[in-house]
Amino acid sequence: MAIRLYVPADTAAVAVGADDVARALAAEARQAGVEILIVRNGSRGAFELETLVEVETALGRIGYGPVYAEDVPGLVAAGLFEGGAHPKRVGRPEDLPFFACQTRLTFVRCGIINPQSLDAYLAHGGGEGLATARALGPAGVIEAVTRSGLRGRGGAGFPSGIKWRTVADAPGPRKYVVCNADEGDSGTFADRLLMEGDPFLMIEGMIIAGLAVGAAKGFIYIRSEYPLAITAMERAIETARAAGWLAADSDPAFDIEVRVGAGAYVCGEETALLESLEGRRGQVRAKPPLPAHKGLFGQPTVINNCLSLAAVPHILAGGAHLYASHGHGRSHGTMPIQLAGDIRNGGLVEVPFGISLGELVDGIGGGTLSGRPVRAVQVGGPLGAFFPRRLFDTPFDYEAFAARGGLIGHGGVVVFSEGIDMAAQARFAMEFCAIESCGKCTPCRIGAVRGVEVIDKIRAGQAREANIAVLTDLCETMKFGSLCALGGFTPYPVMSALTHFPEDFGALAPAPELAGQEA
Amino acid sequence: MTQSAIWSPERTVEIIAAHAHREGPLLPILHDIQGAFGHVPHDAVSIIAGALNLSRAEVHGVISFYHDFHAAPAEGRVIKLCRAEACQARGVEALAAAVEGRIALEPVYCLGLCASGPAAMIDGRLVARLTAERLIQLAEA
Numbered sequence: 268m269a270i271r272l273y274v275p276a277d278t279a280a281v282a283v284g285a286d287d288v289a290r291a292l293a294a295e296a297r298q299a300g301v302e303i304l305i306v307r308n309g310s311r312g313a314f315e316l317e318t319l320v321e322v323e324t325a326l327g328r329i330g331y332g333p334v335y336a337e338d339v340p341g342l343v344a345a346g347l348f349e350g351g352a353h354p355k356r357v358g359r360p361e362d363l364p365f366f367a368c369q370t371r372l373t374f375v376r377c378g379i380i381n382p383q384s385l386d387a388y389l390a391h392g393g394g395e396g397l398a399t400a401r402a403l404g405p406a407g408v409i410e411a412v413t414r415s416g417l418r419g420r421g422g423a424g425f426p427s428g429i430k431w432r433t434v435a436d437a438p439g440p441r442k443y444v445v446c447n448a449d450e451g452d453s454g455t456f457a458d459r460l461l462m463e464g465d466p467f468l469m470i471e472g473m474i475i476a477g478l479a480v481g482a483a484k485g486f487i488y489i490r491s492e493y494p495l496a497i498t499a500m501e502r503a504i505e506t507a508r509a510a511g512w513l514a515a516d517s518d519p520a521f522d523i524e525v526r527v528g529a530g531a532y533v534c535g536e537e538t539a540l541l542e543s544l545e546g547r548r549g550q551v552r553a554k555p556p557l558p559a560h561k562g563l564f565g566q567p568t569v570i571n572n573c574l575s576l577a578a579v580p581h582i583l584a585g586g587a588h589l590y591a592s593h594g595h596g597r598s599h600g601t602m603p604i605q606l607a608g609d610i611r612n613g614g615l616v617e618v619p620f621g622i623s624l625g626e627l628v629d630g631i632g633g634g635t636l637s638g639r640p641v642r643a644v645q646v647g648g649p650l651g652a653f654f655p656r657r658l659f660d661t662p663f664d665y666e667a668f669a670a671r672g673g674l675i676g677h678g679g680v681v682v683f684s685e686g687i688d689m690a691a692q693a694r695f696a697m698e699f700c701a702i703e704s705c706g707k708c709t710p711c712r713i714g715a716v717r718g719v720e721v722i723d724k725i726r727a728g729q730a731r732e733a734n735i736a737v738l739t740d741l742c743e744t745m746k747f748g749s750l751c752a753l754g755g756f757t758p759y760p761v762m763s764a765l766t767h768f769p770e771d772f773g774a775l776a777p778a779p780e781l782a783g784q785e786a
Numbered sequence: 787m788t789q790s791a792i793w794s795p796e797r798t799v800e801i802i803a804a805h806a807h808r809e810g811p812l813l814p815i816l817h818d819i820q821g822a823f824g825h826v827p828h829d830a831v832s833i834i835a836g837a838l839n840l841s842r843a844e845v846h847g848v849i850s851f852y853h854d855f856h857a858a859p860a861e862g863r864v865i866k867l868c869r870a871e872a873c874q875a876r877g878v879e880a881l882a883a884a885v886e887g888r889i890a891l892e893p894v895y896c897l898g899l900c901a902s903g904p905a906a907m908i909d910g911r912l913v914a915r916l917t918a919e920r921l922i923q924l925a926e927a
């Protein structure tokens with residue numbers, strides 16, 4: 268029988284040479300006269316180990332990583348095909364501390380199966396959520412999602428069950444499900460991993476949402492920076508159609524179309540995304556009306572993040588109560604957290620809410636890659652606050668982060684080490700807001716440009732005290748006068764940098780008593 | 787280099803026809819035209835506007851809003867280097883400074899490779915764990 272090898276086709280592997288590794292393995296096997304079968308799986312999510320090559324043995328799957336094409340002859344000579352010893356052998360990936368401490372519910376199949384095989388999906392528990400949904404019916408599904416405590420993973424943390432109920436109750440001849448796969452936050456890649464590593468889960472989640480609210484059409488809006496995810500979803504949708512999962516006469520009747528973004532961060536904001544889908548400039552709409560009442564083409568629309576939709580099949584199959592039993596405070600279930608930036612063990616960490624920032628960064632993350640001490644951690648993307656080490660005891664939970672002037676957003680954690688200039692980071696936050704502003708409201712459009720200028724003056728030591736007062740005022744205006752969170756939350760990174768790292772803004776000495784205060 | 791065809795009205799009409807039945811067809815049309823010709827030419831705008839019953843100003847407004855659509859073709863390889871926070875934390879600014887003057891860079895904000903940066907998209911292909919040497923090599927290949 269052929270020896271089974273796994274070489275991820277995920278972007279995180281392909282971008283560091285996985286395709287070359289697969290070719291090199293095939294060539295070496297041919298030369299050695301060994302029959303192999305290479306499965307192109309998704310990524311398990313330990314980026315430092317990519318390309319992580321695995322071989323199926325009697326002891327389970329044995330991993331080697333990070334493997335480059337030039338390592339392959341040596342690895343094969345060392346007995347890779349039998350799981351032989353080599354400095355790059357990492358043993359069974361699931362035994363590595365990085366994975367052993369995780370609770371994978373949403374990402375249970377990611378990196379394990381061939382993501383384009385519907386049979387593999389079904390053999391590994393896929394489809395059970397949809398079967399349960401059919402049995403429960405729309406009201407039962409909404410009830411279960413509500414009881415699970417699931418909150419939106421796109422950033423705002425709004426209870427998904429309430430959103431679904433609103434759309435189900437809204438009158439309309441045609442309703443839509445929109446999956447938000449715009450994932451623009453720096454430091455996040457969970458949506459991408461899932462679309463590439465388990466696309467049928469996305470499809471199943473969307474079908475269930477359609478069943479629950481009475482929608483027959485779904486769109487998945489994927490950013491153009493994710494070409495492999497776009498292809499993966501398109502292929503999986505074709506397969507699902509051929510298998511009768513997606514059709515006018517499927518049960519429930521439902522079909523999905525992939526739409527591609529065009530490089531605008533603000534199109535991740537739900538109403539801007541709807542405008543973009545309709546073929547317009549991605550400008551934010553004023554609310555009300557809510558998308559749940561008047562969304563895509565004016566019809567009732569459920570718009571959810573990938574991870575919210577992907578959590579639902581498990582909730583239904585495993586039971587809402589079980590899901591809700593994970594977590595901390597009012598944050599139920601697991602959160603796919605993404606460790607990024609200057610970190611040794613970067614990648615995807617799915618754990619129940621409640622883990623502390625310190626456990627994430629120093630524990631699972633293993634500290635910095637550069638070896639320099641951690642200086643600041645930005646949680647929740649470009650609109651999230653910077654946390655100093657002093658706040659590493661903060662539990663990962665919506666309310667706990669809010670209480671400390673931060674947000675968890677889509678779960679991105681970006682680690683910066685000593686040497687980072689926090690005033691430069693504050694400037695970048697304003698600059699990013701200026702570049703990506705949709706232009707609809709003045710505090711954001713003009714304020715961000717002003718913000719860059721004022722920070723430049725502070726950094727140049729010009730009328731420091733007065734300009735810090737101007738910056739603080741400006742942040743207040745943006746916070747309360749902006750229509751959406753791009754302008755409204757840019758003050759988080761700016762003010763947290765100023766509060767926790769005043770010395771970078773020219774303060775004579777660090778002011779620990781001020782910096783320790785909570786916003 | 788990206789293989790872009792010379793603009794043709796016939797091909798433009800074909801692309802529009804392929805998407806006309808879709809709900810909200812404008813972005814898919816613009817993506818395909820950008821993909822086929824490397825830009826969205828002025829003359830294409832009139833044809834699209836006519837076909838979708840929009841004003842030329844509306845179509846132009848959409849093209850100018852999105853970073854992905856360009857009115858003129860790019861010269862040489864399109865190298866989009868991620869300049870967002872996680873790549874900054876992994877030294878992308880030093881990398882950008884090291885290749886300055888040698889290769890033309892466009893900024894992009896996050897490619898979902900935030901624990902493998904610096905990262906870039908070169909003519910649509912993603913690469914990570916970049917060093918200045920490797921970036922120059924890829925750019926000049």
Ligand SMILES: Cc1cc2nc3c(=O)[nH]c(=O)nc-3n(C[C@H](O)[C@H](O)[C@H](O)COP(=O)(O)O)c2cc1C
Binds near residue numbers: 427572752
């Ligand atoms: C500027 C901006 C960008 C956003 N980007 C995204 C995004 O990329 N993905 C996402 O799911 N939500 C994003 N959101 C949040 C969405 O507006 C919305 O809350 C979310 O899609 C709702 O889905 P959920 O309830 O499942 O989280 C963004 C919001 C703002 C203000």
Ligand code: SF4
Binds near residue numbers: 551705709
């Ligand atoms: S805050 Fe900025 S991005 Fe949001 S609506 Fe206003 S101008 Fe547009």
Ligand code: FES
Binds near residue numbers: 455869897
């Ligand atoms: S921040 Fe550069 S890839 Fe995400």
